[in-house]
Amino acid sequence: MSSSGDLFFSQTGLDRARVERLAADALKGADDGELFLEYRLSETFAFDDGRMKAASFDTTQGFGLRAVAGEATGYAHASELSEDAIKRAASAIQAVKTGHSGEWAAGPRGTNVKLYTDANPIDGIPFDAKVKLLADIDAYARSRDPKVRQVSCSLAGEWQAVEILRPDGHSVRDVRPLVRLNVSIVVGDGDRQEAGSYGAGGRTSYDFYMRPETWRAAVDEALRQALVNLGSVPAPAGVMPVVLGPGWPGILLHEAIGHGLEGDFNRKKTSAFSGLLGQRVASPGVTVVDDGTIESRRGSLSVDDEGTPTSRTVLIEDGILKGYMQDRQNARLMGMAPTGNGRRQSHASPILPRMTNTYMMAGNSDPAEILASVKNGIYAVNFGGGQVDITSGKFVFSCTEAYRIEDGKVGASVKGATLIGNGPSALTQVKMIGNDLKLDAGIGTCGKQGQGVPVGVGQPTLLIEGLTVGGTAAAA
Numbered sequence: 001m002s003s004s005g006d007l008f009f010s011q012t013g014l015d016r017a018r019v020e021r022l023a024a025d026a027l028k029g030a031d032d033g034e035l036f037l038e039y040r041l042s043e044t045f046a047f048d049d050g051r052m053k054a055a056s057f058d059t060t061q062g063f064g065l066r067a068v069a070g071e072a073t074g075y076a077h078a079s080e081l082s083e084d085a086i087k088r089a090a091s092a093i094q095a096v097k098t099g100h101s102g103e104w105a106a107g108p109r110g111t112n113v114k115l116y117t118d119a120n121p122i123d124g125i126p127f128d129a130k131v132k133l134l135a136d137i138d139a140y141a142r143s144r145d146p147k148v149r150q151v152s153c154s155l156a157g158e159w160q161a162v163e164i165l166r167p168d169g170h171s172v173r174d175v176r177p178l179v180r181l182n183v184s185i186v187v188g189d190g191d192r193q194e195a196g197s198y199g200a201g202g203r204t205s206y207d208f209y210m211r212p213e214t215w216r217a218a219v220d221e222a223l224r225q226a227l228v229n230l231g232s233v234p235a236p237a238g239v240m241p242v243v244l245g246p247g248w249p250g251i252l253l254h255e256a257i258g259h260g261l262e263g264d265f266n267r268k269k270t271s272a273f274s275g276l277l278g279q280r281v282a283s284p285g286v287t288v289v290d291d292g293t294i295e296s297r298r299g300s301l302s303v304d305d306e307g308t309p310t311s312r313t314v315l316i317e318d319g320i321l322k323g324y325m326q327d328r329q330n331a332r333l334m335g336m337a338p339t340g341n342g343r344r345q346s347h348a349s350p351i352l353p354r355m356t357n358t359y360m361m362a363g364n365s366d367p368a369e370i371l372a373s374v375k376n377g378i379y380a381v382n383f384g385g386g387q388v389d390i391t392s393g394k395f396v397f398s399c400t401e402a403y404r405i406e407d408g409k410v411g412a413s414v415k416g417a418t419l420i421g422n423g424p425s426a427l428t429q430v431k432m433i434g435n436d437l438k439l440d441a442g443i444g445t446c447g448k449q450g451q452g453v454p455v456g457v458g459q460p461t462l463l464i465e466g467l468t469v470g471g472t473a474a475a476a
Contacts, residue, residue, distance in 0.1 A: 007161050008037045012081050022083060023065070024167035026090035029097045032068040032105040032328055034306060035165040037081070038347040041122050042158035047134035049150060055131075057122075062347040065089040068105075068329050072096045077348045105332060107170045111309035115295050115302045116203035118175040120159040125206045130155055133210055141185055141219045147227065149193065150186035155179075157206060164307040172307035178202075178298070178454060180443065181209045183218045187226040194232070194415075196225025197400075200441035202296045225382065225401050228413045235402065235417035235471030241377035242419060242467045243370055243405065246438035248382060250457035254358050254446070255388045256395040256423030257288065261315045261323075262341070263330035263353040265390055272393040272424045273321060281321045282427035285363050288316040290325050292340055292356030298442040299357040299456035303340070310340035310356055316427075327353040345451035352448055359458030363433025367461040370432045372408035378417060378469055379403040379410055393423035396470075418470035426464055434461030 009016045023035040039061045046054040062079040065086065074096030076089035134153050141151040157179040164172045180201030186193055198221040200209070208214055244252065265271035273281060282288075292310025294300050301310045306328050314322050326334070327342030330353055343354035371379065379402060386397035397419045404411040439458035446455040 007039050008081070008163050014081060014083070018083060019086065020165060020169055022086045022090065023165050026065060026086070026093065027067050027167040030067040030069050031103065032332070033066045033167070035086070036064040036066070036305065036344070036347055037163045037165070038062055038160065040158060040160040040346070041120065042156070043122050044154060044156045045130055045134055046152070046154045047138055048152045050138060052131060052134070060346070063089070064344070064347040064349070065093060066351065067093040067096050069097050071333060073329065073350060075350045105328065107166050107168060108172070108303070108306065108308040108328075108338070111303065113293070113302055113309060115293065115300050116177060117205065119177060119205055121157040121177050121179050121205045122159055125210065129210070130206070133215065137183060137215055137219055140216060141183070141223060144219065144223055145187065145227070147187040147189060147230065148185060148223070149188045152184040154182045155206070155209070162305070164305070166307070170307070172303050174302050176203060176301070177205065179204060179206055179209065181215065181218060182443070183222045185219070185222045185226045187223070187230050189230055192230065194226055194229035196222045196227070196229060198222040198225070198441070199443040202298050202442040203300060204296050228401060229415060232413040232415035234473040235414035235469065236378070236404065236473050237469060237471040239466050239468050241374045241405075242464045242469065243374060243377065243379045244459065244462040244464065245379065245381040246367075246434065246436045246461050247458060248440040249380060250359050250440065250459035251383050251444065252386070252395070252397055252419070253288065253360055253459055254355060254444070254455065254457045255386055255397075256393060256421070257427060258290070258355050258358045259388065259390050259448070260393060260423060261325060262355070263324045263326040263334065266324050267330050267334050270391050272391065276321050277323070279321055280319050281424060282316050282319040283430040284319045285433050286316055286319050286427060286430050287314070287361040288358070289314050289361065290339075290341065290355055290358045294357055294456070297357050297439070297456050298444060298454045299355070301340070301356060304342045305344045306338070306342040306351060308338050308340045308342060313339045313341070325353050325355060327351050343453050345453055349451050352451065354448060354453055355446060355455050357439065357456035357458070359437070359439060359456075360433070360460065360462070362435050362437035362460045365432045365434050367434045367436050370434055370461050370463050371405060371410060373432065373463065374405045375407060377405045378414070379405050380417070380419065388423070393425070394421070395423055396420050414471065416472055420468040420470055426467065429465040430462060431465050432463040436460045
Protein backbone atom coordinates (compact mmCIF):
# COMPACT_ATOMS: atom_id res chain seq x y z
CA MET A 1 0.00 0.00 0.00
CA SER A 2 2.48 2.57 -1.20
CA SER A 3 0.07 5.42 -1.78
CA SER A 4 -3.48 6.46 -1.05
CA GLY A 5 -4.15 6.61 -4.79
CA ASP A 6 -3.27 2.94 -5.27
CA LEU A 7 -5.22 2.06 -2.17
CA PHE A 8 -8.55 3.68 -2.94
CA PHE A 9 -8.81 2.72 -6.58
CA SER A 10 -6.49 -0.09 -7.60
CA GLN A 11 -7.13 -2.07 -4.43
CA THR A 12 -10.78 -1.29 -3.68
CA GLY A 13 -12.29 -1.80 -7.13
CA LEU A 14 -13.48 1.79 -7.36
CA ASP A 15 -13.16 3.44 -10.75
CA ARG A 16 -11.52 6.85 -10.42
CA ALA A 17 -13.31 8.48 -13.35
CA ARG A 18 -16.73 7.29 -12.16
CA VAL A 19 -16.08 8.42 -8.58
CA GLU A 20 -14.92 11.84 -9.80
CA ARG A 21 -18.16 12.19 -11.80
CA LEU A 22 -20.20 11.19 -8.76
CA ALA A 23 -18.46 13.84 -6.65
CA ALA A 24 -18.97 16.49 -9.34
CA ASP A 25 -22.68 15.69 -9.66
CA ALA A 26 -23.17 15.58 -5.89
CA LEU A 27 -21.58 18.99 -5.34
CA LYS A 28 -23.09 20.79 -8.34
CA GLY A 29 -24.78 23.93 -7.05
CA ALA A 30 -22.80 24.10 -3.80
CA ASP A 31 -20.28 26.78 -2.83
CA ASP A 32 -17.60 24.32 -1.73
CA GLY A 33 -17.09 20.73 -0.69
CA GLU A 34 -15.17 17.54 -1.27
CA LEU A 35 -15.19 13.78 -1.14
CA PHE A 36 -12.83 12.61 1.62
CA LEU A 37 -11.58 9.02 1.38
CA GLU A 38 -9.85 7.37 4.33
CA TYR A 39 -8.13 4.08 5.16
CA ARG A 40 -6.62 3.66 8.62
CA LEU A 41 -4.74 0.92 10.45
CA SER A 42 -4.26 1.29 14.21
CA GLU A 43 -2.97 -0.77 17.09
CA THR A 44 -2.46 -0.40 20.84
CA PHE A 45 -0.57 -2.43 23.42
CA ALA A 46 -1.09 -1.91 27.15
CA PHE A 47 1.11 -3.46 29.84
CA ASP A 48 0.02 -3.09 33.47
CA ASP A 49 0.85 -4.67 36.80
CA GLY A 50 3.56 -6.90 35.34
CA ARG A 51 1.64 -8.37 32.43
CA MET A 52 0.10 -7.58 29.08
CA LYS A 53 -3.42 -6.33 29.75
CA ALA A 54 -4.62 -5.46 26.28
CA ALA A 55 -3.62 -5.60 22.65
CA SER A 56 -5.81 -4.43 19.80
CA PHE A 57 -5.65 -3.99 16.05
CA ASP A 58 -8.22 -2.14 13.99
CA THR A 59 -8.81 -1.40 10.32
CA THR A 60 -11.25 1.33 9.34
CA GLN A 61 -12.16 2.76 5.98
CA GLY A 62 -14.82 4.99 4.57
CA PHE A 63 -15.66 8.34 3.03
CA GLY A 64 -17.21 11.64 3.95
CA LEU A 65 -19.09 13.74 1.38
CA ARG A 66 -19.54 17.42 2.23
CA ALA A 67 -21.44 20.20 0.49
CA VAL A 68 -21.07 23.77 1.76
CA ALA A 69 -23.57 26.51 0.96
CA GLY A 70 -23.06 29.79 2.80
CA GLU A 71 -23.12 29.01 6.51
CA ALA A 72 -24.82 25.65 5.98
CA THR A 73 -23.06 22.32 5.63
CA GLY A 74 -24.47 19.05 4.43
CA TYR A 75 -22.41 16.02 5.47
CA ALA A 76 -22.88 12.31 4.89
CA HIS A 77 -20.45 9.47 5.53
CA ALA A 78 -20.22 5.69 5.33
CA SER A 79 -17.74 2.96 6.13
CA GLU A 80 -18.58 1.30 2.81
CA LEU A 81 -16.32 2.37 -0.06
CA SER A 82 -18.61 1.83 -3.03
CA GLU A 83 -20.31 3.83 -5.75
CA ASP A 84 -23.75 2.99 -4.34
CA ALA A 85 -22.81 4.34 -0.92
CA ILE A 86 -21.49 7.57 -2.48
CA LYS A 87 -24.76 7.95 -4.43
CA ARG A 88 -26.80 7.54 -1.23
CA ALA A 89 -24.62 10.15 0.49
CA ALA A 90 -25.14 12.51 -2.44
CA SER A 91 -28.91 12.29 -1.98
CA ALA A 92 -28.56 13.03 1.73
CA ILE A 93 -26.73 16.35 1.23
CA GLN A 94 -29.00 17.81 -1.47
CA ALA A 95 -31.12 19.99 0.80
CA VAL A 96 -28.27 22.18 1.98
CA LYS A 97 -27.45 23.39 -1.54
CA THR A 98 -30.59 25.54 -1.80
CA GLY A 99 -28.71 28.39 -0.11
CA HIS A 100 -25.67 28.45 -2.37
CA SER A 101 -24.16 31.73 -3.54
CA GLY A 102 -23.71 30.55 -7.12
CA GLU A 103 -19.94 30.90 -6.97
CA TRP A 104 -17.80 27.79 -6.53
CA ALA A 105 -14.82 28.36 -4.23
CA ALA A 106 -11.39 28.01 -5.81
CA GLY A 107 -9.49 24.90 -4.76
CA PRO A 108 -6.50 24.90 -2.40
CA ARG A 109 -3.06 25.61 -3.80
CA GLY A 110 -0.80 22.65 -4.51
CA THR A 111 2.25 21.65 -2.50
CA ASN A 112 5.14 19.24 -2.83
CA VAL A 113 5.99 19.48 0.87
CA LYS A 114 6.10 16.18 2.75
CA LEU A 115 6.62 16.48 6.50
CA TYR A 116 6.80 12.80 7.42
CA THR A 117 7.49 9.35 6.06
CA ASP A 118 4.95 7.22 4.17
CA ALA A 119 6.22 4.14 5.99
CA ASN A 120 3.70 2.10 7.95
CA PRO A 121 4.96 1.89 11.57
CA ILE A 122 2.65 -1.02 12.35
CA ASP A 123 4.31 -3.26 9.76
CA GLY A 124 7.83 -2.18 10.61
CA ILE A 125 8.32 -3.95 13.98
CA PRO A 126 7.26 -7.55 14.79
CA PHE A 127 4.47 -8.11 17.29
CA ASP A 128 6.78 -9.94 19.72
CA ALA A 129 9.25 -7.07 19.74
CA LYS A 130 6.52 -4.60 20.77
CA VAL A 131 5.43 -6.86 23.62
CA LYS A 132 9.03 -7.31 24.74
CA LEU A 133 9.56 -3.55 24.74
CA LEU A 134 6.76 -3.06 27.26
CA ALA A 135 7.98 -5.96 29.41
CA ASP A 136 11.48 -4.46 29.40
CA ILE A 137 10.07 -1.07 30.42
CA ASP A 138 8.20 -2.69 33.33
CA ALA A 139 11.28 -4.60 34.52
CA TYR A 140 13.58 -1.60 34.22
CA ALA A 141 11.19 0.68 36.12
CA ARG A 142 10.85 -1.79 38.99
CA SER A 143 14.62 -2.17 39.21
CA ARG A 144 15.20 1.56 39.57
CA ASP A 145 13.77 2.14 43.04
CA PRO A 146 12.25 -0.07 45.76
CA LYS A 147 9.46 2.47 46.19
CA VAL A 148 7.99 1.54 42.78
CA ARG A 149 4.65 -0.17 43.34
CA GLN A 150 2.99 -0.13 39.96
CA VAL A 151 4.09 0.37 36.36
CA SER A 152 1.78 0.98 33.42
CA CYS A 153 3.05 1.48 29.91
CA SER A 154 1.54 1.55 26.46
CA LEU A 155 2.53 1.70 22.83
CA ALA A 156 0.23 2.90 20.07
CA GLY A 157 0.61 3.36 16.34
CA GLU A 158 -1.48 4.16 13.31
CA TRP A 159 -1.16 4.60 9.57
CA GLN A 160 -3.77 6.78 7.87
CA ALA A 161 -4.07 7.21 4.12
CA VAL A 162 -6.39 9.90 2.79
CA GLU A 163 -7.41 11.27 -0.59
CA ILE A 164 -9.44 14.44 -1.01
CA LEU A 165 -11.36 14.75 -4.28
CA ARG A 166 -12.91 17.99 -5.44
CA PRO A 167 -15.52 18.07 -8.24
CA ASP A 168 -13.16 19.89 -10.60
CA GLY A 169 -10.93 16.80 -10.62
CA HIS A 170 -8.38 18.28 -8.21
CA SER A 171 -7.05 15.53 -5.95
CA VAL A 172 -4.81 15.68 -2.87
CA ARG A 173 -3.31 12.63 -1.18
CA ASP A 174 -1.54 12.21 2.13
CA VAL A 175 -0.20 9.25 4.12
CA ARG A 176 0.15 9.93 7.84
CA PRO A 177 1.98 7.78 10.39
CA LEU A 178 1.56 8.41 14.13
CA VAL A 179 3.11 6.66 17.14
CA ARG A 180 3.13 7.20 20.89
CA LEU A 181 4.86 5.65 23.91
CA ASN A 182 3.60 6.30 27.43
CA VAL A 183 4.92 5.31 30.88
CA SER A 184 3.17 5.81 34.24
CA ILE A 185 4.68 4.85 37.59
CA VAL A 186 3.20 4.75 41.09
CA VAL A 187 5.57 4.94 44.04
CA GLY A 188 4.77 4.48 47.69
CA ASP A 189 6.15 5.09 51.15
CA GLY A 190 4.02 3.59 53.90
CA ASP A 191 0.41 4.52 53.29
CA ARG A 192 1.19 7.31 50.86
CA GLN A 193 1.27 6.77 47.10
CA GLU A 194 1.98 9.22 44.29
CA ALA A 195 2.26 8.92 40.51
CA GLY A 196 4.37 10.29 37.70
CA SER A 197 4.12 9.86 33.96
CA TYR A 198 5.90 10.63 30.72
CA GLY A 199 4.92 10.18 27.10
CA ALA A 200 6.39 10.92 23.70
CA GLY A 201 5.46 10.44 20.07
CA GLY A 202 5.21 11.89 16.61
CA ARG A 203 4.61 11.24 12.93
CA THR A 204 7.39 8.71 12.53
CA SER A 205 8.13 5.01 12.95
CA TYR A 206 8.54 3.02 16.16
CA ASP A 207 12.30 2.76 15.65
CA PHE A 208 13.29 5.72 17.81
CA TYR A 209 11.10 4.57 20.71
CA MET A 210 12.45 1.03 20.58
CA ARG A 211 15.95 2.26 21.40
CA PRO A 212 16.93 1.52 25.05
CA GLU A 213 18.27 5.03 25.56
CA THR A 214 14.88 6.45 24.52
CA TRP A 215 12.54 4.31 26.61
CA ARG A 216 14.85 4.28 29.63
CA ALA A 217 14.86 8.07 29.60
CA ALA A 218 11.04 7.98 29.55
CA VAL A 219 11.00 5.63 32.56
CA ASP A 220 13.51 7.77 34.45
CA GLU A 221 11.44 10.90 33.88
CA ALA A 222 8.19 9.25 35.01
CA LEU A 223 9.95 7.91 38.11
CA ARG A 224 11.49 11.30 38.87
CA GLN A 225 8.07 12.94 38.80
CA ALA A 226 6.55 10.26 41.02
CA LEU A 227 9.33 10.57 43.63
CA VAL A 228 9.06 14.37 43.58
CA ASN A 229 5.33 14.09 44.23
CA LEU A 230 5.93 11.59 47.03
CA GLY A 231 7.75 14.31 48.93
CA SER A 232 5.26 17.08 48.17
CA VAL A 233 3.50 19.28 50.71
CA PRO A 234 0.02 20.86 50.48
CA ALA A 235 -0.19 23.62 47.87
CA PRO A 236 -0.76 27.19 49.00
CA ALA A 237 -3.93 29.05 48.09
CA GLY A 238 -4.38 32.62 46.98
CA VAL A 239 -3.51 35.06 44.21
CA MET A 240 0.21 34.99 43.49
CA PRO A 241 2.82 35.09 40.73
CA VAL A 242 3.06 31.87 38.73
CA VAL A 243 6.05 30.74 36.69
CA LEU A 244 5.15 28.23 33.99
CA GLY A 245 7.89 25.86 32.86
CA PRO A 246 8.81 25.36 29.20
CA GLY A 247 7.24 22.77 26.90
CA TRP A 248 4.11 20.90 27.99
CA PRO A 249 2.76 23.77 30.19
CA GLY A 250 1.91 25.30 26.81
CA ILE A 251 -1.24 23.17 27.11
CA LEU A 252 -2.63 26.03 29.21
CA LEU A 253 -1.97 28.39 26.30
CA HIS A 254 -3.58 25.89 23.91
CA GLU A 255 -6.76 25.55 25.93
CA ALA A 256 -7.23 28.97 27.47
CA ILE A 257 -6.19 31.02 24.44
CA GLY A 258 -5.80 28.81 21.36
CA HIS A 259 -9.41 27.68 21.05
CA GLY A 260 -10.53 31.30 21.27
CA LEU A 261 -8.46 32.04 18.16
CA GLU A 262 -10.17 29.44 15.96
CA GLY A 263 -12.17 30.87 13.08
CA ASP A 264 -15.61 29.47 13.85
CA PHE A 265 -15.80 30.96 17.34
CA ASN A 266 -14.76 34.37 16.00
CA ARG A 267 -17.09 34.30 13.00
CA LYS A 268 -19.96 33.54 15.36
CA LYS A 269 -18.64 36.16 17.81
CA THR A 270 -18.63 33.70 20.71
CA SER A 271 -14.91 34.07 21.45
CA ALA A 272 -13.37 36.47 23.93
CA PHE A 273 -11.15 37.59 21.03
CA SER A 274 -13.97 38.36 18.56
CA GLY A 275 -13.62 41.67 16.76
CA LEU A 276 -10.21 42.45 18.23
CA LEU A 277 -7.96 42.04 15.16
CA GLY A 278 -5.24 44.68 15.19
CA GLN A 279 -5.75 45.44 18.87
CA ARG A 280 -3.51 44.71 21.84
CA VAL A 281 -4.62 41.53 23.57
CA ALA A 282 -1.39 40.58 25.35
CA SER A 283 1.67 42.05 26.98
CA PRO A 284 4.46 43.34 24.71
CA GLY A 285 6.76 40.50 23.73
CA VAL A 286 4.00 37.88 23.58
CA THR A 287 4.00 36.22 20.15
CA VAL A 288 1.83 33.12 19.60
CA VAL A 289 1.89 31.01 16.42
CA ASP A 290 0.18 27.90 15.13
CA ASP A 291 2.55 25.95 12.92
CA GLY A 292 1.49 22.76 11.16
CA THR A 293 4.68 22.62 9.07
CA ILE A 294 7.21 21.29 11.63
CA GLU A 295 8.67 18.04 10.36
CA SER A 296 7.47 14.81 12.05
CA ARG A 297 5.65 16.62 14.87
CA ARG A 298 2.49 15.07 16.30
CA GLY A 299 0.33 18.04 15.32
CA SER A 300 1.83 18.56 11.87
CA LEU A 301 0.13 17.84 8.54
CA SER A 302 1.47 18.19 5.01
CA VAL A 303 -2.09 19.17 4.05
CA ASP A 304 -5.17 19.57 6.23
CA ASP A 305 -8.31 17.47 5.76
CA GLU A 306 -9.63 19.84 3.07
CA GLY A 307 -6.41 19.55 1.05
CA THR A 308 -5.03 22.95 2.03
CA PRO A 309 -1.30 22.98 2.81
CA THR A 310 -0.67 23.77 6.46
CA SER A 311 1.14 26.98 7.36
CA ARG A 312 2.86 28.92 10.10
CA THR A 313 0.10 31.27 11.19
CA VAL A 314 0.99 34.21 13.44
CA LEU A 315 -1.94 34.65 15.81
CA ILE A 316 -0.55 37.23 18.22
CA GLU A 317 2.57 39.29 17.42
CA ASP A 318 4.24 41.35 20.14
CA GLY A 319 0.92 41.44 21.96
CA ILE A 320 -1.22 42.47 18.95
CA LEU A 321 -3.91 40.11 17.60
CA LYS A 322 -2.96 39.35 14.00
CA GLY A 323 -5.11 36.46 12.82
CA TYR A 324 -7.21 33.37 13.38
CA MET A 325 -6.88 29.70 12.48
CA GLN A 326 -9.16 29.04 9.53
CA ASP A 327 -10.75 26.24 7.58
CA ARG A 328 -12.14 27.04 4.12
CA GLN A 329 -15.75 27.73 5.07
CA ASN A 330 -15.09 30.13 7.96
CA ALA A 331 -12.30 31.86 6.06
CA ARG A 332 -14.58 32.46 3.10
CA LEU A 333 -17.40 33.82 5.25
CA MET A 334 -14.98 36.13 7.08
CA GLY A 335 -13.24 37.33 3.91
CA MET A 336 -9.94 35.79 4.96
CA ALA A 337 -7.57 33.18 3.57
CA PRO A 338 -7.68 29.56 4.81
CA THR A 339 -4.65 28.72 6.94
CA GLY A 340 -4.64 24.92 6.61
CA ASN A 341 -6.45 24.30 9.90
CA GLY A 342 -9.48 22.40 8.58
CA ARG A 343 -9.35 19.11 10.46
CA ARG A 344 -11.53 16.09 11.21
CA GLN A 345 -11.11 13.08 13.46
CA SER A 346 -12.04 10.65 10.70
CA HIS A 347 -14.15 10.30 7.56
CA ALA A 348 -17.20 10.15 9.84
CA SER A 349 -16.51 13.64 11.26
CA PRO A 350 -17.27 17.09 9.81
CA ILE A 351 -14.54 19.66 9.25
CA LEU A 352 -13.74 22.11 12.06
CA PRO A 353 -11.02 24.77 12.35
CA ARG A 354 -8.51 23.19 14.74
CA MET A 355 -5.03 23.86 16.09
CA THR A 356 -1.94 21.98 14.88
CA ASN A 357 1.22 22.87 16.89
CA THR A 358 0.46 26.01 18.91
CA TYR A 359 3.15 27.71 20.92
CA MET A 360 4.50 31.00 22.29
CA MET A 361 7.78 32.26 20.88
CA ALA A 362 10.84 32.73 23.10
CA GLY A 363 11.69 36.02 24.76
CA ASN A 364 14.94 37.42 26.13
CA SER A 365 14.90 36.49 29.83
CA ASP A 366 17.06 33.82 31.40
CA PRO A 367 14.84 31.23 33.18
CA ALA A 368 16.96 31.54 36.34
CA GLU A 369 16.39 35.30 36.26
CA ILE A 370 12.64 34.76 36.00
CA LEU A 371 12.57 32.48 39.05
CA ALA A 372 14.83 34.82 41.02
CA SER A 373 12.40 37.70 40.46
CA VAL A 374 9.58 35.97 42.38
CA LYS A 375 9.46 36.44 46.15
CA ASN A 376 6.50 34.17 46.85
CA GLY A 377 4.75 32.13 44.18
CA ILE A 378 4.36 28.84 42.34
CA TYR A 379 6.53 27.17 39.69
CA ALA A 380 4.27 24.93 37.58
CA VAL A 381 6.26 22.37 35.56
CA ASN A 382 3.64 19.83 34.43
CA PHE A 383 -0.12 19.85 33.98
CA GLY A 384 -2.91 17.31 33.97
CA GLY A 385 -6.52 18.01 33.03
CA GLY A 386 -8.27 21.34 32.74
CA GLN A 387 -11.53 23.05 31.83
CA VAL A 388 -12.02 26.17 29.73
CA ASP A 389 -15.00 28.34 28.77
CA ILE A 390 -14.32 29.58 25.22
CA THR A 391 -16.70 32.53 25.45
CA SER A 392 -15.27 34.00 28.64
CA GLY A 393 -11.79 32.51 28.54
CA LYS A 394 -12.04 31.30 32.14
CA PHE A 395 -9.94 28.23 32.92
CA VAL A 396 -9.08 25.80 35.70
CA PHE A 397 -5.99 23.57 35.37
CA SER A 398 -4.53 21.00 37.74
CA CYS A 399 -0.76 20.81 38.21
CA THR A 400 0.84 17.37 38.29
CA GLU A 401 4.25 18.79 39.20
CA ALA A 402 4.68 22.16 40.89
CA TYR A 403 6.92 23.84 43.47
CA ARG A 404 6.87 26.75 45.89
CA ILE A 405 9.02 29.73 44.98
CA GLU A 406 10.33 31.49 48.08
CA ASP A 407 12.69 34.46 47.93
CA GLY A 408 13.57 33.69 44.34
CA LYS A 409 14.46 30.06 44.94
CA VAL A 410 12.61 26.89 44.00
CA GLY A 411 11.47 25.22 47.21
CA ALA A 412 9.33 22.25 48.18
CA SER A 413 7.18 20.43 45.68
CA VAL A 414 3.46 20.95 46.24
CA LYS A 415 0.46 18.67 45.82
CA GLY A 416 -3.07 19.61 44.77
CA ALA A 417 -2.32 22.95 43.10
CA THR A 418 -4.86 24.24 40.58
CA LEU A 419 -4.47 27.36 38.47
CA ILE A 420 -7.59 29.46 38.03
CA GLY A 421 -7.80 32.44 35.73
CA ASN A 422 -8.95 34.00 32.50
CA GLY A 423 -6.99 33.38 29.30
CA PRO A 424 -7.24 36.87 27.75
CA SER A 425 -6.49 38.50 31.11
CA ALA A 426 -3.55 36.19 31.74
CA LEU A 427 -2.01 37.27 28.42
CA THR A 428 -1.90 40.86 29.67
CA GLN A 429 -0.25 39.77 32.92
CA VAL A 430 2.78 38.15 31.29
CA LYS A 431 5.78 39.98 32.77
CA MET A 432 8.81 37.95 31.69
CA ILE A 433 9.34 35.54 28.78
CA GLY A 434 12.19 33.05 28.84
CA ASN A 435 14.72 32.38 26.07
CA ASP A 436 14.17 28.61 26.38
CA LEU A 437 11.32 27.79 23.98
CA LYS A 438 10.55 24.08 24.12
CA LEU A 439 7.90 21.99 22.36
CA ASP A 440 6.15 19.14 24.14
CA ALA A 441 7.33 15.56 23.66
CA GLY A 442 4.43 14.63 21.38
CA ILE A 443 1.46 13.55 23.51
CA GLY A 444 -1.32 16.08 22.92
CA THR A 445 -4.84 15.22 21.81
CA CYS A 446 -7.30 18.08 21.45
CA GLY A 447 -11.04 17.67 21.90
CA LYS A 448 -13.68 19.83 20.22
CA GLN A 449 -17.33 19.02 19.56
CA GLY A 450 -16.68 15.36 20.34
CA GLN A 451 -13.72 15.04 17.95
CA GLY A 452 -10.16 14.32 19.05
CA VAL A 453 -7.14 15.17 16.87
CA PRO A 454 -3.40 15.02 17.60
CA VAL A 455 -1.80 18.37 18.41
CA GLY A 456 1.41 19.87 19.73
CA VAL A 457 2.02 22.65 22.26
CA GLY A 458 4.99 24.60 23.53
CA GLN A 459 6.30 27.71 25.22
CA PRO A 460 9.32 29.12 27.01
CA THR A 461 9.49 29.69 30.77
CA LEU A 462 6.88 32.34 31.52
CA LEU A 463 6.08 34.62 34.46
CA ILE A 464 2.43 35.56 34.90
CA GLU A 465 2.03 38.33 37.45
CA GLY A 466 -0.98 36.96 39.29
CA LEU A 467 -3.16 33.88 39.01
CA THR A 468 -5.49 32.35 41.57
CA VAL A 469 -3.91 29.21 42.97
CA GLY A 470 -6.27 26.71 44.52
CA GLY A 471 -4.69 24.64 47.26
CA THR A 472 -5.12 23.29 50.76
CA ALA A 473 -2.57 25.40 52.62
CA ALA A 474 -2.79 29.12 53.40
CA ALA A 475 -0.70 31.45 51.29
CA ALA A 476 2.34 32.88 53.02
